[in-house]
Amino acid sequence: MVKIEAVIKPFRLTEVQEALLAIGIQGMTVLEVKGFGRQKGHVELYRGAEYRVDFVPKLLIIVVVQDALAEVAVDAISKAAYTGKIGDGKIFLSKVDDVMRIRTREVGVEAV
Amino acid sequence: MKRLIGLTLIALFAFLVVPAYSAESGTPAPLMLAQAATTEAPAAPAETPPPKVDTGDTAWILCSAALVMLMTPALGLFYGGMVRRKNVLGTLMQSFVALGIVTIEWVIIGYSMSFGPDVGGLIGDLSWLGLNGVGLEPNADYAATIPHQAFMVFQMMFAIITPALISGAIAERIKFSSYIVFIALWALLIYNPIAHWVWGVGGWIRNLGALDFAGGLVVHISSGVSALAAALYLGKRKGYGKELMAPHNLTMTITGAAILWFGWFGFNAGSALTAGGLAVSAFVVTHIASAAAALAWMFAEWSHRGKPTALGVASGAVVGLVAITPASGFVSPMSAIIIGAVGGLICYTAVSLKPRFGYDDSLDVVGVHAVGGTWGALATGLFASKLINPAGGDGLFFGNPGQLGIQAITILAAWVYSFAVSMVILKVIDMVMGLRASEEEEAEGLDLSQHGETGYMLDSFSGKGSMEEHSPHSKPVYASTSTPAPAQR
Numbered sequence: 001m002v003k004i005e006a007v008i009k010p011f012r013l014t015e016v017q018e019a020l021l022a023i024g025i026q027g028m029t030v031l032e033v034k035g036f037g038r039q040k041g042h043v044e045l046y047r048g049a050e051y052r053v054d055f056v057p058k059l060l061i062i063v064v065v066q067d068a069l070a071e072v073a074v075d076a077i078s079k080a081a082y083t084g085k086i087g088d089g090k091i092f093l094s095k096v097d098d099v100m101r102i103r104t105r106e107v108g109v110e111a112v
Numbered sequence: 113m114k115r116l117i118g119l120t121l122i123a124l125f126a127f128l129v130v131p132a133y134s135a136e137s138g139t140p141a142p143l144m145l146a147q148a149a150t151t152e153a154p155a156a157p158a159e160t161p162p163p164k165v166d167t168g169d170t171a172w173i174l175c176s177a178a179l180v181m182l183m184t185p186a187l188g189l190f191y192g193g194m195v196r197r198k199n200v201l202g203t204l205m206q207s208f209v210a211l212g213i214v215t216i217e218w219v220i221i222g223y224s225m226s227f228g229p230d231v232g233g234l235i236g237d238l239s240w241l242g243l244n245g246v247g248l249e250p251n252a253d254y255a256a257t258i259p260h261q262a263f264m265v266f267q268m269m270f271a272i273i274t275p276a277l278i279s280g281a282i283a284e285r286i287k288f289s290s291y292i293v294f295i296a297l298w299a300l301l302i303y304n305p306i307a308h309w310v311w312g313v314g315g316w317i318r319n320l321g322a323l324d325f326a327g328g329l330v331v332h333i334s335s336g337v338s339a340l341a342a343a344l345y346l347g348k349r350k351g352y353g354k355e356l357m358a359p360h361n362l363t364m365t366i367t368g369a370a371i372l373w374f375g376w377f378g379f380n381a382g383s384a385l386t387a388g389g390l391a392v393s394a395f396v397v398t399h400i401a402s403a404a405a406a407l408a409w410m411f412a413e414w415s416h417r418g419k420p421t422a423l424g425v426a427s428g429a430v431v432g433l434v435a436i437t438p439a440s441g442f443v444s445p446m447s448a449i450i451i452g453a454v455g456g457l458i459c460y461t462a463v464s465l466k467p468r469f470g471y472d473d474s475l476d477v478v479g480v481h482a483v484g485g486t487w488g489a490l491a492t493g494l495f496a497s498k499l500i501n502p503a504g505g506d507g508l509f510f511g512n513p514g515q516l517g518i519q520a521i522t523i524l525a526a527w528v529y530s531f532a533v534s535m536v537i538l539k540v541i542d543m544v545m546g547l548r549a550s551e552e553e554e555a556e557g558l559d560l561s562q563h564g565e566t567g568y569m570l571d572s573f574s575g576k577g578s579m580e581e582h583s584p585h586s587k588p589v590y591a592s593t594s595t596p597a598p599a600q601r
Contacts, residue, residue: 044358045413045417045419045421046194046358046359046421046423047421047423047424047427047463047476048413048417048460048463048464048466048467049467050417051356051358053356053358
């Protein structure tokens with residue numbers, strides 16, 4: 001099982017959600033985060049004091065999928081989150097040791 | 113290009129105002145006052161009819177007192193929105209607690225010191241200690257048509273908000289215990305004497321003929337200059353200049369500014385002490401000056417920095433209100449436009465230049481109150497006209513250059529006294545109990561370190577939280593012991 005963590009621009013969430021749904025992935029966890037890579041922040045102005053704010057609001061989407069679906073899922077997410085401008089985000093993949101569904105106590109691939 | 117547009121707008125503004133101004137200054141203002149205006153101005157009417165309570169005047173003064181009272185928590189909101197989230201309650205507290213401390217100080221001794229029978233032109237005596245003799249019969253010296261206590265309670269609200277203004281300069285880093293001692297001493301040693309000098313019968317500034325309708329010297333210069341002293345003495349916030357210390361809730365700040373504007377009608381128009389033409393005049397010019405200053409700041413910032421900010425418009429409005437305060441009972445509506453607009457520009461410049469001086473006046477108290485109040489007091493010496501208030505005076509533009517000189521001398525006196533005595537008070541408190549919160553307390557935020565509270569618990573989860581028996585003297589929950597930090601940094 002693979003954990004997919006995708007940092008995306010917040011306004012692409014609906015597209016990503018729909019793209020995942022289209023390939024059969026119905027569950028996800030979403031966090032509001034701040035971050036930056038190569039994207040510059042912005043300047044805010046308070047009473048004559050200019051502040052450079054480096055951190056940019058992003059969303060972190062977490063989905064855990066069976067191994068076979070991983071490549072498809074990454075492809076779907078990356079296409080849905082793409083805008084072509086700096087700051088589109090990154091996707092990280094990692095192995096998951098095990099998964100449990102709390103309601104039924106199923107483990108393993110059944111629980112994904 | 114943007115600068116050109118901005119300058120053109122300001123120039124257009126001036127071209128519109130100046131003809132209107134010269135047209136109207138030739139004719140007597142419509143409100144030639146029949147009534148002998150009992151104002152804060154020095155001239156006293158010759159005959160003293162037996163004081164009779166006027167219900168209209170009394171109603172207006174009570175309303176005004178309530179309006180000014182509301183300005184203190186509004187100030188808390190204005191400041192509170194500008195600090196970081198971890199300090200919002202501490203900042204609100206610094207305004208709110210003034211209501212408690214100065215009220216008691218005022219009724220026990222402050223009113224007597226400020227307005228009581230004069231001693232040497234410098235202070236009132238203690239005849240009115242505990243409001244002894246301050247009853248419901250009018251006091252003809254100050255306000256012949258309202259109960260004495262109405263005047264007393266109205267003045268109290270000024271005494272309350274003035275020290276609270278200083279809190280903005282030392283935001284996010286003063287110990288609460290030291291702060292309340294500071295404002296108590298400040299009220300006793302700075303507010304009361306200056307109020308006596310300017311408004312008390314026998315006060316030397318009053319006798320000199322200085323014009324201060326509602327508190328340019330007494331409120332704004334005194335607090336603004338003391339704020340400078342405090343900011344210099346306490347030193348900068350940790351991380352100032354490197355860390356982002358942006359306002360955490362400007363919606364709160366704008367709300368505060370709005371309520372301040374509203375309350376200022378009581379502050380200035382109430383200082384007429386009567387409900388009639390003079391109050392109307394003060395009301396009108398107060399509003400105009402605020403509007404003009406808000407626009408001036410907004411356009412200046414727009415052309416200088418590229419975008420008009422909400423904080424800028426709100427700050428400009430406050431500056432206009434500050435500037436018009438000493439002039440409010442003496443100037444015409446067209447003068448108010450100039451006083452407001454020029455005040456807005458001057459204070460915008462002052463605030464923009466602040467970083468060059470290197471001190472951490474966190475919320476620009478100096479730029480707004482010291483500078484704005486100074487401009488307002490000088491502007492009074494320029495634009496005052498007996499056509500508006502026969503009991504007032506004439507300024508430079510109305511044929512009396514001497515007034516400007518008097519204003520300047522008294523401004524200087526207020527500056528020097530406020531600064532010097534503030535420094536002494538700060539030093540004494542620092543020696544006895546320390547002034548500044550420790551580094552850890554400052555990093556943790558005043559809300560938790562000084563008050564054990566959190567301003568916003570917006571997370572929907574808190575986890576385990578049990579109610580425990582808590583001894584009031586148990587140690588605070590820090591990893592290491594907090595020690596008072598040295599005040600100079």
